Amino acid sequence: MADTALDQLKRSGRVVVVGASLAGLRAAEVIREKGFAGSLTLIGDEPHEPYDRPPLSKQVLLGKADAERTLLPRRRDIDAEWRLGVAATGLDMAARTVKLADGEEVPYDRLLIATGVRARPWPNEAEGELGGVFTLRTREDGVGLARALNAGPRRVLVIGAGFTGSEIASACRERGLEVTVAERGNGPLVGALGGVIGAVAAELQRENGVDLRTGISVTALEGDSTGRVRAAHLSDGTTLECDVVVVGLGAQRNTEWLMGSGLGAGPRGIACDAGCRAFDLRGIVTDDIYVAGDVARSPHALFGYQFLSLEHWGNAVAQAETAAHNMMSESTDRRPHLWVPAFWSSQFGVNIKSVGVPSMGTEIMITQGSRAERRFTGVYGYQGRVIGAVTFDNGRWLQFYEKQIECTAPFPPPFTTVDRRPDGQRPIPADFPDPSVPTHGPTITLSGYSPADRRIATFTPAGH
Amino acid sequence: MAHGILSQILDYSSRANPYPLYEELRKTPVFHDGTGPYVISTYYDIQSLLHDPRLSSDARNLAATAGDPLAEGEDGEETALPPSFLKLDPPEHDRLRRMTNRPFGPPHSPHRVDGMRGGLKDIVTGLIDNLGDTENIDLVDQFAYPFPVTMICQLLGVPREDEPKFHVWADTLAASLDPDPDADPAERQRKTHDSRMELGMYLAGLIEQRRKDPGEDMLSQLAVGHGPDESMSTMELLSTAALLLIAGHETTVNLITNGMLTLLRNPDVLAKLRQEPGLAVPLVEELLRFEPPVQLLPQRTPLVDIEVGGITIPKGSSMWLILASGNRDPNRFENPDRFDPYRKDIQHLGLGSGIHSCFGAPLARLEAQLALTELARRLENPRLLEDPPPYRQNAVLRGPRHLRIACDGIRA
Numbered sequence: 001m002a003d004t005a006l007d008q009l010k011r012s013g014r015v016v017v018v019g020a021s022l023a024g025l026r027a028a029e030v031i032r033e034k035g036f037a038g039s040l041t042l043i044g045d046e047p048h049e050p051y052d053r054p055p056l057s058k059q060v061l062l063g064k065a066d067a068e069r070t071l072l073p074r075r076r077d078i079d080a081e082w083r084l085g086v087a088a089t090g091l092d093m094a095a096r097t098v099k100l101a102d103g104e105e106v107p108y109d110r111l112l113i114a115t116g117v118r119a120r121p122w123p124n125e126a127e128g129e130l131g132g133v134f135t136l137r138t139r140e141d142g143v144g145l146a147r148a149l150n151a152g153p154r155r156v157l158v159i160g161a162g163f164t165g166s167e168i169a170s171a172c173r174e175r176g177l178e179v180t181v182a183e184r185g186n187g188p189l190v191g192a193l194g195g196v197i198g199a200v201a202a203e204l205q206r207e208n209g210v211d212l213r214t215g216i217s218v219t220a221l222e223g224d225s226t227g228r229v230r231a232a233h234l235s236d237g238t239t240l241e242c243d244v245v246v247v248g249l250g251a252q253r254n255t256e257w258l259m260g261s262g263l264g265a266g267p268r269g270i271a272c273d274a275g276c277r278a279f280d281l282r283g284i285v286t287d288d289i290y291v292a293g294d295v296a297r298s299p300h301a302l303f304g305y306q307f308l309s310l311e312h313w314g315n316a317v318a319q320a321e322t323a324a325h326n327m328m329s330e331s332t333d334r335r336p337h338l339w340v341p342a343f344w345s346s347q348f349g350v351n352i353k354s355v356g357v358p359s360m361g362t363e364i365m366i367t368q369g370s371r372a373e374r375r376f377t378g379v380y381g382y383q384g385r386v387i388g389a390v391t392f393d394n395g396r397w398l399q400f401y402e403k404q405i406e407c408t409a410p411f412p413p414p415f416t417t418v419d420r421r422p423d424g425q426r427p428i429p430a431d432f433p434d435p436s437v438p439t440h441g442p443t444i445t446l447s448g449y450s451p452a453d454r455r456i457a458t459f460t461p462a463g464h
Numbered sequence: 465m466a467h468g469i470l471s472q473i474l475d476y477s478s479r480a481n482p483y484p485l486y487e488e489l490r491k492t493p494v495f496h497d498g499t500g501p502y503v504i505s506t507y508y509d510i511q512s513l514l515h516d517p518r519l520s521s522d523a524r525n526l527a528a529t530a531g532d533p534l535a536e537g538e539d540g541e542e543t544a545l546p547p548s549f550l551k552l553d554p555p556e557h558d559r560l561r562r563m564t565n566r567p568f569g570p571p572h573s574p575h576r577v578d579g580m581r582g583g584l585k586d587i588v589t590g591l592i593d594n595l596g597d598t599e600n601i602d603l604v605d606q607f608a609y610p611f612p613v614t615m616i617c618q619l620l621g622v623p624r625e626d627e628p629k630f631h632v633w634a635d636t637l638a639a640s641l642d643p644d645p646d647a648d649p650a651e652r653q654r655k656t657h658d659s660r661m662e663l664g665m666y667l668a669g670l671i672e673q674r675r676k677d678p679g680e681d682m683l684s685q686l687a688v689g690h691g692p693d694e695s696m697s698t699m700e701l702l703s704t705a706a707l708l709l710i711a712g713h714e715t716t717v718n719l720i721t722n723g724m725l726t727l728l729r730n731p732d733v734l735a736k737l738r739q740e741p742g743l744a745v746p747l748v749e750e751l752l753r754f755e756p757p758v759q760l761l762p763q764r765t766p767l768v769d770i771e772v773g774g775i776t777i778p779k780g781s782s783m784w785l786i787l788a789s790g791n792r793d794p795n796r797f798e799n800p801d802r803f804d805p806y807r808k809d810i811q812h813l814g815l816g817s818g819i820h821s822c823f824g825a826p827l828a829r830l831e832a833q834l835a836l837t838e839l840a841r842r843l844e845n846p847r848l849l850e851d852p853p854p855y856r857q858n859a860v861l862r863g864p865r866h867l868r869i870a871c872d873g874i875r876a
Binding site: 368375377396397399400 | 512770
């Protein structure tokens with residue numbers, strides 16, 4: 001049998017994975033699974049081995065789990081060289097090396113980028129550094145916030161009512177803490193699920209004792225003489241006394257280190273093809289650089305080939321598996337990443353799940369259950385087809401709706417269902433905010449540049 | 465396609481090994497012989513239908529002409545008590561199941577089942593200690609039956625001394641799910657009805673007493689009721705209690721018996737289980753795939769015309785989902801007819817799926833794991849005296865009526 005380039009790569013090649021979190025770890029495992037015997041390097045800017053993040057906004061804040069003990073389970077031994085606590089700072093595509101913050105350069109034959117996202121910080125840096133002001137993304141964030149909540153603050157302010165902000169508010173209430181949520185949009189979760197569902201989420205928060213203030217923004221944070229936060233100033237002119245502030249303004253993609261590399265990377269992520277191969281700035285696909293997880297932005301056949309960036313746990317796993325498979329396969333054996341977006345959240349005792357891309361939907365129909373009971377299934381429609389679905393405490397039906405999305409079933413659904421109630425007899429506008437108005441942001445970014453961007457900020461023409 | 469295959473499946477002579485018939489059936493994934501039910505036998509179709517909100521579990525949605533041979537045996541039930549949540553759709557199903565779950569499982573009672581571990585172990589130990597003549601053990605009568613019945617009584621809070629009464633009613637009611645062609649249907653229906661009435665009266669008395677003097681048991685907690693839902697009406701409570709009682713042991717008996725039969729037919733696995741008790745966990749999952757105690761779910765009914773595999777199934781038709789066939793579908797499982805407790809990919813249909821997936825699953829799993837581990841550990845050189853063993857009539861709740869075994873002794 002001929003000794004192919006792939007055989008050589010598998011036998012003695014060098015694979016580098018930048019990003020040592022969920023996607024990076026899963027990809028590394030699959031790479032070994034596929035028979036890769038060469039050197040495998042995992043680079044991560046955090047000093048920890050890969051850990052799981054969903055518990056950080058849930059069990060950890062409730063004191064039911066320890067942030068230090070959420071290491072991701074290993075599926076197999078990956079025999080990797082770990083470069084932890086050192087960030088990647090640059091990429092030389094021609095020389096095939098990754099530059100590290102400590103000055104070292106790591107050569108690769110195949111590179112996987114899984115650098116994910118980080119929490120968007122409070123825009124005023126000095127205010128953001130006040131004691132008692134947190135974001136929540138890393139394990140340290142989780143430890144710090146859990147400790148601050150343990151100390152029994154008089155009032156917690158959560159800025160932004162996306163999923164993370166709402167989960168934090170839920171944990172605070174469960175611990176009996178006073179909490180105010182300030183949201184610029186007109187309700188919680190509206191970026192991801194629209195105003196109809198946002199209204200249900202708002203009611204849920206208020207019934208659980210959250211001081212929810214919508215249509216409002218925080219203009220400034222004020223510290224006391226010891227440098228701890230003591231109050232927040234709101235856009236309606238009021239001042240709120242609070243001793244813990246959690247900034248939940250969504251996430252930023254970790255792509256700055258690729259500036260000037262020539263890779264098609266920007267604030268919306270790294271563009272790649274359906275097989276997870278990164279594009280360069282000129283729109284030409286690379287063959288040795290792959291992307292997976294929150295930082296990737298890939299076209300999806302089910303959603304009009306829009307480039308989707310997904311901040312979803314399940315997507316990180318599935319995309320990492322596909323990328324790793326393709327890295328270790330001949331071109332004819334590669335497969336596309338066509339995962340149907342799906343996520344879950346747990347807040348105020350309610351299990352919220354979603355599939356598809358609700359934020360593409362223009363209409364919603366409650367096909368099962370009732371919003372008043374907060375147990376229901378909502379189906380999103382886009383141009384006469386089913387494009388997404390959400391369930392509140394009704395997740396066991398979701399598989400059916402996922403199939404409806406996959407087969408581009410008509411909307412509104414022309415059939416009846418068990419548990420169809422009067423308010424599910426007709427579709428209503430889903431009430432998504434104008435995408436050019438900033439909110440905490442959905443967990444799905446639909447296309448390369450938001451209508452608010454108006455220009456391609458990172459585009460640099462090739463040198464000629 | 466083989467005509468009359470449904471009668472063959474129901475026929476007692478197929479009971480010991482229905483799997484070749486299921487294989488035949490899978491060649492016609494949506495089988496309909498013109499008058500009877502629409503029979504679904506492949507894994508992916510069953511799995512989707514269990515999550516399909518157009519499918520009802522409520523017999524009241526069944527058209528009068530649906531022609532389901534399994535629907536007949538249960539008339540007596542509806543007259544005595546309202547349908548249990550097993551046979552209801554949301555929202556009624558959800559409400560009742562949710563209230564029943566409060567004292568049973570997470571989030572409100574996360575430790576209930578695990579807390580029963582010690583009690584379960586004691587019962588298993590006691591039953592094995594008393595197996596008697598090791599040359600002739602009937603594992604059903606002496607072990608697989610008394611174990612779960614004792615357990616469900618403890619869980620519900622039924623006094624031990626009432627167990628004999630309980631057993632008689634439970635037997636009769638289980639038999640009602642078991643169409644016996646030789647019995648007089650009117651007589652059988654009368655007996656079923658009487659048993660249900662007597663059981664209902666008995667439970668009503670018990671519930672009344674628990675309302676006044678509640679304990680830690682499930683009946684007390686269901687009778688008192690907590691949480692945002694209103695409490696159950698007395699009739700709902702009776703239906704639920706009867707459901708927990710019957711479903712809470714009828715299936716586990718078969719799971720344990722099928723399990724021991726399978727282990728005795730695979731002595732290498734039995735030997736491994738003896739050395740490696742942790743194997744019990746994946747082994748029970750494989751068992752639920754390989755020999756599921758509930759072979760098929762009858763009485764699913766589409767609320768509208770639905771299409772399955774290119775066939776339109778009319779609204780109101782009766783549908784059967786053959787779980788045991790889906791579990792042996794080669795398009796889903798590699799070497800499906802091989803019993804392999806080390807199988808990695810084991811998303812079986814043995815406990816159903818979707819909103820009606822087995823309520824008692826955590827308890828059933830624990831009971832089977834403990835029972836099989838202890839039997840493997842303590843029986844010295846166990847062997848089958850009869851293979852295949854005599855089966856119960858029932859094609860739905862399939863399992864041996866007796867499992868006669870011998871062994872060289874009982875280890876301490």
